[in-house]
Every structure is written in structure tokens, then in C-alpha cells.
Amino acid sequence: MAQPEIVDVVVLGLGVGGEEVAGRLAEAGLTVVGIERNLVGGECPYWGCIPSKMMIRAANAIAEARRVGGLAGTAQVSPDWATVAKRIREEATDGWDDRVAVRRFTDKGGRFVRGGGRLDGPGRVRVGEQVFQARHGIVLGTGTRPSVPPVDGLADTPYWTNREAIEVEELPGSLLVLGGGAIGLELAQVFARFGVRVTVVEALDRVLAVEEPEASEAAAAALRADGVEIRTGVKAARVEHGTEGFTLRGTEDEEFTAERLLVVTGRRAHLDELGLETIGVDAGGRYLPVDDRLRVTEGVWAVGDVTGEGAFTHIAMYQAAIIVADVLDHLRRAEGGADPSGTASVVGGAVGVASSLAATGSSGSAGSVPRADYRALPRVTFTDPEIGAVGLTEEQARERGINVQVGFTQLASSTRGWINKTDEVGFIKLVADADQGVLIGATSAGPAGGEVLSALVVAVHAAVPLTQLRHMIYAYPTFHRAISEALGKLRS
Numbered sequence: 001m002a003q004p005e006i007v008d009v010v011v012l013g014l015g016v017g018g019e020e021v022a023g024r025l026a027e028a029g030l031t032v033v034g035i036e037r038n039l040v041g042g043e044c045p046y047w048g049c050i051p052s053k054m055m056i057r058a059a060n061a062i063a064e065a066r067r068v069g070g071l072a073g074t075a076q077v078s079p080d081w082a083t084v085a086k087r088i089r090e091e092a093t094d095g096w097d098d099r100v101a102v103r104r105f106t107d108k109g110g111r112f113v114r115g116g117g118r119l120d121g122p123g124r125v126r127v128g129e130q131v132f133q134a135r136h137g138i139v140l141g142t143g144t145r146p147s148v149p150p151v152d153g154l155a156d157t158p159y160w161t162n163r164e165a166i167e168v169e170e171l172p173g174s175l176l177v178l179g180g181g182a183i184g185l186e187l188a189q190v191f192a193r194f195g196v197r198v199t200v201v202e203a204l205d206r207v208l209a210v211e212e213p214e215a216s217e218a219a220a221a222a223l224r225a226d227g228v229e230i231r232t233g234v235k236a237a238r239v240e241h242g243t244e245g246f247t248l249r250g251t252e253d254e255e256f257t258a259e260r261l262l263v264v265t266g267r268r269a270h271l272d273e274l275g276l277e278t279i280g281v282d283a284g285g286r287y288l289p290v291d292d293r294l295r296v297t298e299g300v301w302a303v304g305d306v307t308g309e310g311a312f313t314h315i316a317m318y319q320a321a322i323i324v325a326d327v328l329d330h331l332r333r334a335e336g337g338a339d340p341s342g343t344a345s346v347v348g349g350a351v352g353v354a355s356s357l358a359a360t361g362s363s364g365s366a367g368s369v370p371r372a373d374y375r376a377l378p379r380v381t382f383t384d385p386e387i388g389a390v391g392l393t394e395e396q397a398r399e400r401g402i403n404v405q406v407g408f409t410q411l412a413s414s415t416r417g418w419i420n421k422t423d424e425v426g427f428i429k430l431v432a433d434a435d436q437g438v439l440i441g442a443t444s445a446g447p448a449g450g451e452v453l454s455a456l457v458v459a460v461h462a463a464v465p466l467t468q469l470r471h472m473i474y475a476y477p478t479f480h481r482a483i484s485e486a487l488g489k490l491r492s
């Protein structure tokens with residue numbers, strides 16, 4: 001058996017979260033081994049956020065050109081998917097090659113190991129024949145993979161996940177999208193705008209079910225306007241594939257056919273592959289439970305989607321900063337400021353990083369490691385209109401027994417909404433805690449819903465008193481000025 005190689009930190013999985021932790025700890029002077037079995041950077045740059053937003057940018061350009069009719073004369077658009085596919089291949093993913101990303105990590109002083117790794121007892125990680133013993137910690141950033149429902153026949157068909165949908169070079173004539181969550185809706189709208197006949201099939205009674213009902217309605221209306229057929233309350237029972245394409249049957253005998261089937265019904269962590277049992281951690285859950293410093297157990301941290309705290313790149317980055325501070329703080333305390341391992345610069349770095357994070361962190365007191373706080377978690381569904389949301393929905397707030405006030409206004413009734421003319425689908429919805437006099441949740445749907453959201457995130461994050469928000473000056477005529485209107489309508 002190979003002798004373990006002793007290093008400071010091992011990071012397993014170099015997606016968004018793992019790469020950030022590994023790179024920053026390496027920059028701080030630690031010996032860091034980063035292990036990745038696929039592409040450094042993970043899902044976001046190659047099959048997620050970045051290429052999907054490139055697709056959306058292109059589809060929105062088409063939609064905007066089609067709006068010229070009511071505003072500025074005539075414009076002719078001839079959508080061409082080849083331009084989008086080329087941009088994704090060449091500009092976003094380098095043809096799904098991570099050489100640049102690997103160099104980004106090794107240039108910071110990290111050591112890169114390609115391969116699938118697993119825990120091999122306390123402090124140890126194995127990659128094939130190589131074993132690493134981590135002196136100061138192991139960070140698990142292994143992410144998630146698509147969760148495919150156990151629908152009869154589905155597993156035997158060549159269905160798409162987000163990966164095939166992002167890599168597609170030639171569009172099909174028709175597409176069934178199983179799953180009406182954010183990813184399903186974003187991709188459905190893109191493909192529809194490029195001329196694909198798209199049907200979205202959702203088991204729940206509304207699309208975008210985790211958000212406000214008004215958000216679901218706005219998204220569904222917009223997609224329908226783009227020609228997408230939306231079928232809710234349909235539980236898939238069976239999938240068949242033949243020369244003509246896919247047939248999906250629902251439990252109530254509904255039948256849908258299309259050339260391609262895209263399955264986007266959520267994601268799940270694969271904890272059983274990580275060797276968690278070798279460190280006494282239960283691998284039976286859906287995600288890896290962590291505390292507010294992202295610790296799984298002594299000396300083991302987890303970052304990103306694997307923690308189940310919200311599958312967003314910004315969550316992974318947020319958590320990564322806390323882990324870096326905690327690992328360095330841990331190391332400084334363990335070494336008592338001394339330099340037994342020749343890491344004097346690291347100890348110095350620890351103080352610097354930890355204290356600068358505490359200075360910018362929301363919930364850490366000065367000099368302490370900041371604690372994770374998801375109260376003001378922002379999320380954006382990049383449909384057109386964009387749907388941004390932060391904090392609790394009205395229903396979630398009521399379920400918690402909060403004395404809720406709600407304020408709602410349509411963007412169309414604002415000056416900017418009226419000027420905009422073509423994007424009348426959009427609104428601001430505010431959820432306030434009447435006893436505390438602060439916003440605890442908000443949704444902003446509209447042409448720039450994700451950007452307007454930022455003001456609402458500040459309000460929820462910093463618990464800005466409603467009296468202050470009411471006395472703010474909102475620039476005229478902006479979309480965000482509708483926040484002021486919604487504040488004026490807050491009622492129990």
C-alpha cells in the first residue's frame with residue numbers, strides 16, 4: 001500500500017466552490033492538493049450558468065429584435081443556432097477543455113491531481129494508488145448531478161440532461177422539457193425563441209413552484225407568449241423512444257411527443273461515493289449537513305451544492321470565503337502563532353484573511369470567522385422577464401407564524417413599465433414582518449428583475465427599517481422605482 005503523502009489541505013472536487021477554497025488556501029501559502037475527476041471549474045462554466053446565460057443572451061436579442069415592430073419600425077430576424085453553439089464552444093468552454101482553469105489553480109501554488117477521489121479514513125483521501133494525509137483539513141466540494149426520476153422506460157432512452165442541452169450543435173424540431181423549475185424554464189424559452197416546438201411538463205400545479213405564485217404566473221405567461229406549451233399537474237408514468245423520437249405518457253393517460261426529451265427535475269449529491277463511512281459520517285442523506293462554518297466534522301468542511309443550502313454559484317463562493325477564514329483561523333489556533341512547520345507566512349495570512357472577512361462578513365463579529373447566514377439568499381430565474389427573489393415567500397413567512405404584510409405592484413403601472421410598452425409582464429412583491437418593521441422577502445419580476453433585486457437584497461440582508469425604505473429617493477423613471485409603490489401598498 002502506498003505511503004500517504006503529507007500535505008496541509010486536500011480539496012476534493014474543484015467546481016466553483018472547491019476551486020475557490022483550494023486557490024485561496026494555496027495563495028495563503030498552504031500546501032494544497034486539489035482533486036478533480038472531470039473539468040476544473042465544475043458545472044457552472046461548462047454546462048451551467050455561463051453557457052446557459054450565453055444562450056439566453058442570444059435568445060433575448062432575438063426577442064428584442066422582434067419587439068421593434070411596436071416601437072421603431074421593422075426588423076427581420078433569422079435565428080441561427082450555429083452562432084450560439086460556436087460562442088459556447090469557443091468563448092465559454094474552450095471546447096470543454098480545462099487547461100486554463102488548471103493553470104489558474106497551479107499558478108496560485110496549488111497541486112492538481114486528476115481523478116476520482118474518496119475519503120480513506122480520518123484526514124486521508126485516496127485517488128487511485130495515491131493517498132494524501134491532510135494535516136489541517138479536507139474540503140468536500142463534489143457538487144451534484146442531475147436527479148432523474150424513476151419513470152418507467154426513461155433510463156433506457158437517450159434523454160438529455162443539461163449537459164446535452166448545452167452542448168447541442170443542431171437544434172431538434174421539437175423538445176419536451178420534463179421539469180418546470182428555473183433551469184427547465186430558461187432552456188425552454190431559449191429553444192422556443194430559436195424556433196423549436198417546446199412543451200414543458202411539470203408534476204406540480206404550477207411552474208417555478210418554489211417561488212411566489214405570481215412569479216409562476218408571470219413565467220408561464222411569458223413562455224406561452226413565446227409559443228411554449230406548459231402542462232402542469234402531469235405526473236410522468238412512462239417514456240418510450242423510437243425512430244420518431246420520444247413519447248411521454250402521464251398517469252392520467254396524457255401523451256406528449258417530441259424529437260428530444262430534456263430531463264431537468266432537480267439535482268442530487270452522490271454521498272455514497274465519497275467514503276464518508278471511513279470518517280464516521282452518515283452518507284444516507286440527500287445532502288451533507290454542515291454547521292454555520294461549513295464544518296461536516298472535525299477537520300472536514302463542505303462547500304457548494306453538496307451542502308444543500310441552495311444550488312447557486314454565489315452560495316458556493318460565499319461558503320468558500322467562510323471556509324478559507326475558518327481553516328486559516330483553525331491553523332493559527334492549532335499552531336498558537338508559532339511556526340513549527342515553516343508556515344510563518346501562512347499564519348500571518350490567516351490573520352489577514354480571517355480578519356478582512358470578518359470585517360466584510362454579515363454575521364461575524366470583529367476578529368471572528370463569519371458564520372453562514374442564508375436569510376437574504378438571492379436567486380434569479382433568467383427567463384424574460386427575469387424573476388429575482390430574496391428571502392421568504394409570503395407562504396413561507398405565514399407558515400412560520402410571522403405577522404406578515406404584503407405589498408404588490410405591477411410594473412406596467414409604473415412610468416418605466418408603461419414606457420417600455422412591450423414588457424408588461426412584471427411586478428414587485430414585498431413580504432414584510434409587521435412586528436419587526438422590516439422586509440423578510442421580495443420578488444422582482446421584469447426586464448431587469450435580477451438587477452432590481454439587488455436593492456431588495458440589501459433591504460432584507462441589512463434589515464433596513466421600512467420607515468427608512470419609505471423615505472428613500474428612487475430614481476425616476478426606473479424599474480426599481482416600483483419598489484416604492486409596493487412599499488406604499490404593504491397591508492396585512
Ligand SMILES: Cc1cc2nc3c(=O)[nH]c(=O)nc-3n(C[C@H](O)[C@H](O)[C@H](O)COP(=O)(O)OP(=O)(O)OC[C@H]3O[C@@H](n4cnc5c(N)ncnc54)[C@H](O)[C@@H]3O)c2cc1C
Pocket residue numbers: 012013014015016017018035036037038039040041042043044047048049050052053115116117118141142143144162183273274303304305306310311312313314315316382
Ligand atoms: C443549466 C444550469 C444553469 C445554472 N445557472 C446558474 C446561474 O445562473 N446562477 C447560479 O448561481 N447557479 C447556476 N447554476 C448552479 C451552479 O452551476 C452550481 O450551483 C455550481 O456549479 C455549484 O458549484 P459546486 O462547486 O458546488 O459544484 P460543481 O460545479 O458541481 O462541481 C463539483 C465538482 O466536483 C467534481 N467531483 C465530484 N465528485 C468527485 C470525486 N469523487 N473526485 C473528484 N472530483 C469530483 C465534479 O467533477 C465537479 O467538477 C446552474 C446549474 C445548471 C445545471
